Amino acid sequence: MAILGVGLIGGSLALAFKRSGKVGRVWGVSRRETIEKALALGVIDQGFTREKTSEALAGADLAVLGAPVEVIIEQLGWIGPHLQPGATLTDIGSTKRAIMQAASAQLPEEVHFVGGHPMAGAETTGVESADPFLFQNAVYVICPGRERDREAAERYSGLVSAIGARVLVTSPEKHDRIAATISHLPQLVAVGLMNLAASANEEDPNTLKLAAGGFRDLTRIASSPFEMWRDICQTNADEIKDRIDSLIEKLKLLRELVGGEGLSGQFERAGRARGQIQKNVKGFLSPVYQAVVTAPDEVGVILRIAEGLAEEQINIKDIEVLKVREGEGGTIMLGFATPDCRKRALEILGKLGFPARSRD
Template sequence: MVVGIVGVGLLGGSIGYILKRKNWAKKVIGIGRDENKLEKAIELKAIDEYITIFDNRLKEIDILILCVPVLIIPNYIKKIIPYLKKGVIITDIGSTKGDIIREVEKILSDDHYFIGGHPMAGSEKTGVEALDPYIFENAVYVLCKTKFSNEHSMNIIKDMVKILDANILEIDYELHDLAVATVSHVPHVVASSLVSNAGKIDNNTNNILSLAAGGFRDTTRIASGSPEMWKDICVTNADKIVSVIDNLQIELNKFKSAIEKKDEEKLLELFKNGKELRDSLPKKRKGILSTMFEMILYVPDKPGIIGTFTNLLGEHGINIKDIEVLHVRENYGGSIRIAFDKNIDSNKAIKVLTENNYEFKVLE
């Protein structure tokens, strides 16, 4: 199987690396314009060779994976399709599906297959240098049928996704776009709005953001995503996002009304409902931004204590993604939040800290 990857960045590079390492692909061809980045991809073993201009070398590709911004996917397919062979399977990893599929279905003929794809995985990092062979492990990988997909093409793409160690979710593209608007796109809009709101208040008081501790940073972490990418997502999923924002405003108005009236019973009902739904969410499933495996470590108040446990974890090859001092009282010690970006690191840390008699709590 010869795989072509357009856009050999974090996800495209990770796909190429995994397919090569597991010998699923006979050859992986990178397609792009930046030769320096493509050379780096070869060095990192994400691809075998690359193409910077469309020519007959594209004819050997069996599967073409588009890892480029959602707004340019349909037009890119329109330009590259004359160079592809009959029977080629095209898929993408775009975060929205409706606009892409509707436009692509206008372009393709029965000579080609197209399956919409969306791996619910990612990272704050970008570029092929950040490729991660475990980035898709246990992540949901959405597949959407189109007018130009059949059982044969679906089975091949499903086989590829299984090689990535992701969990396949086959879903209608309209339902997909509503789902991601609800659990990903609007939360990002809200996170950005929360930060912007805090910034405006801070301009008048000069101390609001100094109070932005772990809770606020965790709530708004997704606002650190690429503005360009999220602009494209909002444009290509506008109807669904606007609909979800309308529903969210109804929920916020319920809170506003209850708070204005100091209606304790209604507030308790609203908070209980939110807590119950939040507690029922699937745990530690990867999403658009990488899952953080977190714990709170309770330590005594003494010099060098942070260096002691970080060195201990480092000696066992455990990588700490993030660390934050939450609370320290003189002579009483305090609590420190530690985060890992891989489940294997989290599990190893639990074992090492337990063996060395540290007191901690794993966050779920």
């Protein structure tokens, strides 16, 4: 298996596939310094600089394009002749139509292409952050493309399932429209709202001082660098603009309803729709059942909680420190695989002296 672009996602795929036992050796293609890091970390078994890509691809049954969308499209223009007949090529691009079109037009018939988009990520980037468990319970979108690629798509779906991801098969068109609604538009809304607040703060410096939990939650992704979004916005511009137009119409309606009781219907509809989103998922699926624990600000408190649960064979699936007041204490979110595990955990935590409650 060869991975072109050994960063966070490419490196995590390498580790996850190796851990699954479903692939043999993994070859990485990247910059020299990245290759050196990947080899030292055991992410790949052999590394190649970009000038030697053809050597890495020569014996690969499977190759992954782990670059930004526009780079993937450029790679599809020349990579075909370097792949062996019958090989499967896939990608991790955040938009799918432009990539699938390029693959269909550029790749030889004897090479199979499977569009892919793992709905997973992390706060940090680079091969140093590669994690074999990054795709656990994450949705991994598969776009089969050409009819002759269907069997290859099924094989790759099985491989993706083996690393703990949840496969969602859809068309490139549906993927890009959904992504525009639930990912791309929210990013631009966060940017717009944050810039609105920044302008207001220039008029009154107390504006951002009063920004609390709700505003921070809504604008968290506004800090994302444009470099991450340039290709996405360029290759999915039509769908994003359509979603912006739809949101403007929704805002116009809300503007008309502000001050009257008619606004309650919009709140109620939003509440019902929000309730349909499965809680605490990576991507779209696989819920984690949360509990919130109140704990003192003491050395070893998280260890005491973890050890207390482990002694009763309760596995913590997710953990997050929510709030801390130095010298006093704070709240910790714990995630469990099932409602029963959460119920037992709440009982155990109570006996250990930690107040805890369900978080639904």
